[in-house]
Amino acid sequence: MFWCRIEMGILVVFLLLGSVTARLTDSNQVPRKGTPSFIQPIENASAVIGRDAMLNCFIDNAQGFKIAWIRVDTQTILTMNENVISRNHRFYIDHNKLDRQWSLSIREVKPSDQGWYMCQINTDPMMSTTGYLEVLEPPQLIESGISPDLEVREGDRAILRCQAEGNPAPNITWMREDKRRISGGQRHGATLRFKRVSRGDMGAYLCMAANGIPPIVSRRIHLDVLYSPVIHINLQVVRASVGDKISLNCSITGNPTPSLYWEVNGKPLATDSPNHFLRKFRRQNGIFSNLQVLLTVESDRIVTYQCCGNNSEGKAADEVDIHVIERISYGEAPKVVESEDPPEETAFIQGNPWEFQDEQIPHIQSGKYQEYQSESSPGLPTNFHDNEPKPDRDWLFTKTSASTNLVTLSTTCLLAMSSLALFT
CATH class of the missing domain: 2.60.40.10 (Immunoglobulins)
Structure with a gap:
């Protein structure tokens, strides 16, 4: 019983000392001039991921009161007056007495920083106002949601998929790599559908995701259409x-x-x-x-x-x-x-089929004939006429030359007949 009384006495002494210390501490604080008030609501803020963000709290008659910034969703105290309570080194406080401004700054914001923040005054009852921080993220493609290069038979259905994420949610646009029009006219959305693919749909397609935050990202997907031969003579x-x-x-x-x-x-x-x-x-x-x-x-x-x-x-x-x-x-x-x-509609090869890099196919223009076998250009094998009698050189004349030879022959015949008549 004696030791219990001593312990109770010590406890009372500590309580009295604590009360006196609290009173002395209050007497050293700045006297309160009136009831504090928020000059204006906190303006919502936004920042691109990796950059700095700031939320501003304007308070009138804040002397003698404690001002705190609190993360609403986790109820975490970030700052108290001009001191940073959070262990996160990216948070800091800035107090401008002239403008009566308490600013919470966040360096190199992350997606996890997005949410509601409270500016609080320790009045009785407590006074507070909140503001929202939005973290903007450029679009990123979701690899698991992107179609690989696709191979389908002509007449079958085909679906190309492309998914992206970001804040705000990206818009996805499709276009052909060769700038040609996409059949069906569909150009927007995470999927590009073909009810019945044709050989004209074959080619490379670009999926582009954009949300106003650079850069725009894209992915190339190739659609290969299988079809049976088409021949034309x-x-x-x-x-x-x-x-x-x-x-x-x-x-x-x-x-x-x-x-x-x-x-x-x-x-x-x-x-x-x-x-x-x-x-x-x-x-x-x-x-x-x-x-x-x-x-x-x-x-x-x-x-x-x-x-x-x-x-x-x-x-x-x-x-x-x-x-x-x-x-x-x-x-x-x-x-x-x-x-x-x-x-043109049957020439499915690229370019002019008559224009060849290594050799030219002999061609007839304006009634003229180019000899297939010559010293200056490649042509038929030298044994092309092996099974036939060697043709006369007139065989190689142009059509125009052949007509001239006929006229010359006719003229010669007339002269011969005239000479024969004179002798007669």
Whole structure:
């Protein structure tokens, strides 16, 4: 009992000392001049991630009162008067007595800093006002929400996906890399849908995400459309004489790139034949082939040439019939029958199919004929005429030259007849 009384006495002494100390401390504070008040509400603030942010609290008659900044959602005291309570070194307080301003600053804001902040005065009852800090984030693509390069068959459905995050939420826009119009006109949203893809939809697409906070981010997605071969020969029916040359042009497209081969009357074309000269040129998703044919006396009356192609999606073929007729005039020079340039809608290869880098296909313009075999340009093999008698040099004349020779021959005949008449 004695020790209990001593302990109780010591406790009372400590309480009395504490009360006296509190009174002495209050007597050293700045006297309160009146009831404090907030001059204006806290203005909401926003800052881009990584930059500094500031919330301002304006108070009138704050002398003698304690001002604190508190994080609302966690009820964490950040500052008290001009002292920083939080252990987070990114928070600091700025007090401007002249403007009666208490500013809470946050260095290098993070997404976790977004939320409500309270400016509080320790009145009875407590007075407070709140402000919101928004942390802006540039768009970022969500890798798990982005489609890989896609391969589909023509006529099937296809969906391209692209997801992004940021604050504010990004807007997603689609466009073709080649600037062509997207079929269906759909350009906005996280998904790009094709009800029935066509070969015209094939290509690279760009998914772009933007929310007003730079930079704009994008991703390239390639759509590959598989389709069976499409073949076109410009000539369908040709009438030509023995000794004439015929140039056949065949274009084939498809995905995957198809293989191309020729047939004659239903049989594979013999590539070592002296009467044929074949060249192929590979282009994007297709092949362009030029076949030159020399008609001989052994040729059938009707010869059918067929250009064929196949890939994993199917087969296709196109053909031309050559009707071989006898030459009407003995003195008429052999001619070259050549197809016209392929129309644009059937030329699926890039650029002009007549413009080749390494060699030029001989071409007829304005009724003139370029010799296929010459010293200055590549042409037919030297054995092109091995099975035929060597033609006269007149065989290589232009059509214009052939007409001139006929006029000259007629003039010579007239002169000879005139001389014969004089002798008579």
